[in-house]
Amino acid sequence: MERKQILATTSLLVLFVLLLTNCKPKSDSDEDTLLLLAVAASRICANSAYTGTTVVASTATLDTNTDCITGMTSSMSADLPAWIRNNFKCAVGSVSGSNYVFRSQNIPNNKSYYFGTTSPRYEALGSGQKSAGNNQISSQCFVYTIPSSPSPKSGSLTGTQSGYASVGITVNGLAIFNNAAAPGDTLATEAQTFDQYNGHPQSSGVYHHHSQPINVSNNTADLIGVLIDGYPVYGLKCDNGTAAIGDDNTPGTVGPALDSNHGHTAATVLFPSGIYHYHYALDATATINTLIGSYFHGTPGTVSN
Ligand SMILES: [Zn+2]
Ligand SMILES: [Zn+2]
Incomplete structure (x- = not known):
């Protein structure tokens, strides 16, 4: 009895400390908080109830069944639309009211220099590339809340450099x-530190892509992800025909020319009746191709980590 009380008290203390110190997402609903309370005592990450155990980069391995790092939960709820359900993985996706919610541990399913030389997922940098210091990949606690019915923002647009933890999520769950x-x-200089899949981590271990994720799209019209304003982002090419790469074409040849935010409204394979979407395209600020420009076309949702 006494031991039980001690255990209960310890659990409560651990829970309290975790709640104080964790990356408790602002966007969590009450329901999530209840779940969080149920599991927090044994978790390191507030969001890990949805995304499995913390991944240790130095010992990370790939689960060949999910094509995600072992220990990451990968699930897309049945009420998500097919374009998300059938294309997104290495994250937990769900619908909450008028939003899609993605929770991601943000560990790449590609190899990287930034797993560290002792990791089975290590791969040397490409020729001419240089290391971004001691930065190494680490597990994150991303929660994205993204409008499910995006609409163009009227008036002045929201900047993509307004302090967001991430401005979108790739189909393989990455920032x-x-x-x-x-x-x-x-960014043109920083691109020299990209690994062979065009990603790199920042100082707190957040692996991210400014550039096309080679594991997802390599100069094709493949879906790369969704930005936090709810609009999808595609590769270098546009495709309103079939999923085959042969009919991918340059935006402007397919659909109207891109606007200054890298986007246009055109039919795509996943959206045959047309949708506004972004492309991986030359960016005036970065002076290299990027997945996003300086402004969102729509109204961004929220991101916490
Ligand atoms: Zn970067
Ligand atoms: Zn397009």
């Missing part, structure tokens, strides 16, 4: 970063 580099650098 999309904006067209800016860390202060004092340009």
Whole structure:
């Protein structure tokens, strides 16, 4: 009895400390908080109830069944639309009211220099590339709340450099970063630190893509992910025909020319009746191709980590 009380008290203390110190997402609903309360005592990450155990980069392995890092939960709820359900993985997706919610541990399912040399997922940098210091990939606690019925924002647009933890999520569950580099650098220079899949981590281990994720799209019209304003982002090419790469074409040849936010409204394979979507395209600020420009077309949802 006494031992039980001690255990209960310890659990409560651990829970309290975790609640105080964790990355408790602002966007969590009350329902999520209840779940969080149920599991927090044994978890490191507030969101890990949905995304499995914390992944240790140095020992990470790939689960060949899910094509995600072992220990990551990968599930898309049945009420999500097919374009998400059939294309997104290595994250937990659900519908909450008028939003899609994605929770991601943000560990890449590609190899990377930034797993560290002792990791089975290590791969040397490509020729001419240089290391981004001691930055290494680590598990995150991303929660994205993204409008399910996006609409163009009227009036002044929201900047993509307004302090978001991430501006979108790739189909393999990874953070999309904006067209800016860390202060004092340009993205064109920072691109020299990308691994062989065009990603790199920042100083707190958040692996991210400014550029096309080679594991997902390599100069094709494949779906790359969704930005937090709810509009999808595609590769370098546009495709209103079939899923085959042969009929992928340059935006502007397919559909109207891209606007200054890298987007246009055109039919795609997943949206035959047409939708506004972004493309991986040359960005005036970055002076290289990026997944997003300086502004969102729609009204962004929220992101916490
Ligand atoms: Zn970066
Ligand atoms: Zn297009």
